[in-house]
Every structure is written in C-alpha cells, then in structure tokens.
Amino acid sequence: MCLAIPVRIVEVLPDQQAIIELSGLRKEISTALIDSVAVGDYVILHVGYAIGKLDTAEALRTLAMFGELAAATEPGTIQ
C-alpha cells in the first residue's frame, strides 16, 4: 500500500504537474506536495504524487556505508 518508487523528473509542467521517466516509461504526476522541483531531480512517487525528494548525496553515502561494511568483512582483513 505504501509502495513508492524513486523516479526522475524530465519535464516540469504548469499547475504543479511534471513528467517523470522510469525505465523508459513516461508519466504525468503531481508535484503539489513538494516545495520545488527541477528537471533531473529524483522524487519518491506514490499514487501519482511526489511525496518527497531523493537526496542523491545521502543515497551515495548509504551505499558507501554498505561498501565499507562489505570490505571490512572480507576474510583476512583486520576487524
């Protein structure tokens, strides 16, 4: 029910609407629930509405954290 996915804004339309792209699919969504939006932003899409923005720097930081963790558990490394 709370299904939501990160999608990329490819076009900003009037009346707080925007076109998003996801794996080649384009769809018009509402951006009325977020303050500002620009082409290239990633937003979290839920039932046709962007409910928040995706912080790409934080996304990379979380991935880096997984990576460090993976490296730290390689056999033979000092833990």
Next chain:
Amino acid sequence: MKYIDEYRDGDIAAKIGQRIAAEVDPARRYSFMEFCGGHTHAISRYGIAGLLPTNVRMIHGPGCPVCVLPIGRIDLALSLALERNVIVCTYGDTMRVPASGGMSLIKAKARGGDIRMVYSASDALRIAADNPEREVVFFAIGFETTTPPTALAIREAAARKLGNFSVLCCHVLTPAAITHILESPEVRQYGTVPIDGFVGPAHVSIVIGSDPYVHFAQTYRKPVVIAGFEPLDVMQAILMLVRQVNDGRYVVENEFARAVTAGGNLTAQALMDQVFELRDSFEWRGLGEVPSSALRIRERYAQFDAERRYALAYRAVADNKACDCGAILRGVKQPADCKIFGTVCTPENPVGSCMVSSEGACAAHYSYGRFKDIALVAA
C-alpha cells in the same frame, strides 16, 4: 532502476548478514518488529530471515493499511455502492478484502455495483467531473504516506466546487499504532511478544519525519531504526538495531537518510492538518479500538465527508472465527500457526485480510516464505 537495484545486491546482503552474526551476543535472543508491510514483503521476498543468525527473529507488525481495515468500514463502502447507487472509487488493494456475508468490493462489482479501481485520488476526482449526474465517493485508506494525496483531492474538489464528490476517510496513523502495540498486554505483562526494537517505517517517515518516534523510543526504551524498503536497507537496519541493543542504547536512527529528514515533509503535514483532524478512536482489525489513531475530515470540508453526507453509522463486525489475522497483526502468532493458512485461505480466495495485500504477513509468507520449510527432493 536507479536508486533501487543498487540496494538489492545479494553479495553485500550476505556480508551484512556475516557482520550481524559476528556482532550478536550468542547468549541472548533478539526480537525486532518490522512495523510496515513493505518491510514484511521485502523480508519474505528476498529471504532475509535466512541471512540472519538463529537468535535474531523478525516479528511482523500491523503496518499494512489493507490488513488493519475492519470489516465494518468495507461494509460502509459496499452499502454506498449497492444501496445508494454511488460510484465508489478505491485503490486496488481494497477490492478483495473480505466484508460481511462473504462479500467484498470486487464481488459487489460483479453484482452490478459501480465500483472503480483507481491508481490515484486525482483519478477519482476526474470520474466525479466526468459524471456530474452521479455521486462519486473515494474510499480512502492508508497511512500517512497516502493521506496527503487525499487531502489535496478534497481541497481541489472544494476549489472546483465538485458537489458530487466526497471521501469515505479511513486514514490511520502510524505512531499511535506502535504505541498501542507497546501498551498491549502481550508485550507489557505476559512477555509473550518480546520486542527489543523496531524497524521504523520508510515512506510514512518521508511525510512525518523521524522526530515522531523519539518520544516512544525514550518512553518505552526501545530502539528504532527507520529503514528503506529494499533488502540492503532492512539488513543494515537490523545490524544497527543489534548494535543499539548490545550497547544498551534506545534512540531513533535513520538508515533511510536518502529520503527521510527529522522534520519530514512540512508542506504535506500542513495540508493534512488543514483538511483532517484526529478521531477520538478508530477500530483496527486485530488491534481493536485504538484511541487517537485515525483521521476524519474537518468541519469546513464537511460537504466532502461521505460519513456526514450519507449519515453513515459505523457498526463493528467480528472477523471469521477460524481466522487468526488478529493475533498475527499483534505479532502473537505467525502465519503458519493459523489452521486455515494455505488451505482454505489463499491469496486467490482470502478469508482474512492478511492474505489480501501482497504486504500482508500471510500473503508474503504464502508467496515466498513457506517454500523454505519444504524439503528439497532430488528429481
């Protein structure tokens, strides 16, 4: 898909699993509740339970809006469609939820009820605009993730003076439900459901932020780690919970920092506050009446409130006696403990609500989890 696939890497998941195994205290048991159905689904679908040490157990929580929707609320929507000739619009998830007398919205549709499945609240508005001679009710369910779009639809209906549109509001609140579980006798007195910490909601927290969990983490001394719905997010959150338990800490941590902030989405919160107010009490399937756990439409938008408009009176209806959904939603039982699981009750023919939504504990276990208990036979 960018920002999804990277969080599903099996090799890294296995390594986080090894890290968890290295850090757990073998002398104790760890029980964590994942509140959300989205997490329940991820745990079953990606076999996360199999990556955890045997002394770490995940307990499924009641965070599936479809599963906690009581029969009486669906009966209200059915009466609008079948007795008042209203067009009832609803998310696909609610279509097959069992109601009184073996009915469901999809069966009512087969009997001629004008029930339409929509993807978005704005689709329901469009149906109202396209059918000015008919009355249209949007049967709105969901947690804080799904509430802001409903608020926008009501505000837009008011602005466009769509007099034939109203909303049957069944939106419920997450923090109230978590508090209710912690206050339940099973957790407080009997200790039959030991909970050492929570994997906190993902998309709900985008809207409400991480701050609302601070109070109960401190009050009940339970760690909370907010996590995304991808498997690596869940694994990492479990590791963070294990570390908090080992250190004797009980704070709110945010693994889902790519989307969740401390304060949440203030625009969405202001909008919800403008359109909705707290109900004194609301019935949840499995939990019973929970105080201050749901929203209703404010007086200023009364004409868009289907409960006022059609003078609907809520009547509680008991669940099917054979069904263990209530105990499963409280974390007291597991799906396989229910005697009708997988035999009488299946996703194709659900008896209880936990078998309806793919995020329900029973449907998730039926689709993925039950196979791990079946021995492999060489061909």
